[in-house]
Amino acid sequence: MDAFFVILTGSLVAVTCGILGIFLMLRRMVMIGDAISHSVLPGIVIAFLISGSRDGLAMLIAAVITGLLTTFIIQFIHEKGKLQADASIGVTFTWLFAIGIILISVFADYVDLDQECVLYGEIAYVPIDLWILPSGIIMGPRSVYMLGTVLLIVVITILFFFKEFYMVTFDQDFAVSTGLSVTLWHYILMALISLTTVASFESVGAILVVAFLVAPPASAYLLSDDFKTIIILTVFIGIIVAISGYFLAVYINSSISGSMTVMAGIIFAIAWLLAFRRRNFQKSLKIIKF
């Protein structure tokens, strides 16, 4: 049963991140996902200080605010400060992450958090951390509910606004010419990524979030030219990564998050070789440059 919940948690994160990662990848913005997954840390700490707990709405709201703030600062430094996009991203998220770490150490007595946990998570504890109703009924692992909710939010948003996301991703100028706001959809995407990160940070940590944002979409992109197929493949690959990563960890008696990340890399390598064999040579080369 424990194995089931660990794999379920990993899969929920994989699917959520994968769906969002497809849009990031196609807009060449994977690094922003990386940035946000780290920079929400100060938001998490402040929410913890205010609300005194790790779960609940305060945490989600704080994450969205910090995530959007990160996006805004990156944009601001890039446009007004005339710094290259990748440099603006690097400056912003390291700075925010550092603030988070300082906050943790200053308020160490009040905050039950540490940066190790934020980066690597503690997925093995998922089955122990249960949601228990006041009446005493045990509902199951807390993170499964949290991640399930976020997955639902992500899927519903993308389904409802697929047309808009699709247009903005493929052809920005055309999208703007029809009256869409590229900025608005950009911020919505970033808000969703922030939500995902904060919901996953305890269980899987920021590193695995980044791996799931990048590897399954990139693998799927190499294997297909059709948007819907890419979405389905991404979901499928994400789940495979979660399952195989878990068993790898058990087999070599190692970190679960680490093993899942390794599996994500291995599956990407396989996809790359398959694409190479399909003579999808140009795509294989291009993706290395991301």
Place this chain on the structure above:
Amino acid sequence: MIIHVDQPVVEVHDLTVTYERRPVLWDIDFTLPGGILAGIIGPNGAGKTTLIKAAMDLVVPGSGFVRLFGKSLKEVRSKVSYVPQRRTVDWDFPASVYDVILMGTYPSLGLFRYPRKAEKELALDALRKVELEDFKNRQISQLSGGQQQRVFLARALTQNADLFFMDEPFAGVDAATEKTIIKVLQELTSHGKTVVVVHHDLQSVAKYFDWTIMIHSRLIASGPTSQVFTPELVEKTYGGKLDLLTEVAHLLQTEKLPPRED
């Protein structure tokens, strides 16, 4: 020579656009009648792309304005279609020809609605017009430059607009494709629609365009092609580079332009 018209479909008024304090378009002022095929010509970097981007609110003008059908773009957006330069998008994007063409119907659908039979008919019709029936399910990464250009044109057709701005629809296409495209554009104008096209090939200007706009950062000429497409004005558009530079330098001294803050 600038010839103005009454009741213009496109009115560009005292338009100035600057990128980082550098004027790219300077005091552009012209009007276009409806139902014509108009060509914008000028050397590389003359500001042709910037001009149609300004018309589509994609760049913010330093001063001046553009009115379409006598209104601001916001009020008439559904009647206006924009075809960007082909190279502005990633053609490795996972989409088929049909997917991209169908995208032209999205704006009229609004939120939460997806293409139904009517929209699909429209897309298939556009596909036929640009002679890409056989490529319907082809991935866009596997198209030639001319085919990509026709995909963009077909997407614009499904928008059912009355006014079209197209950035170099003839760039990198062969003679046969050029014929197909011009046929489509002429059919549009024959139905009273207005088409404004950025164009590079001076050989075909007189043959294709009812109206010609010549720019080189400033407006050199705007009027019926037969009247404005003269050797002197073409020379002025393409040859007068040195003159223009001295003119801008002069303006800077008299502080008509904002002084540089370095």
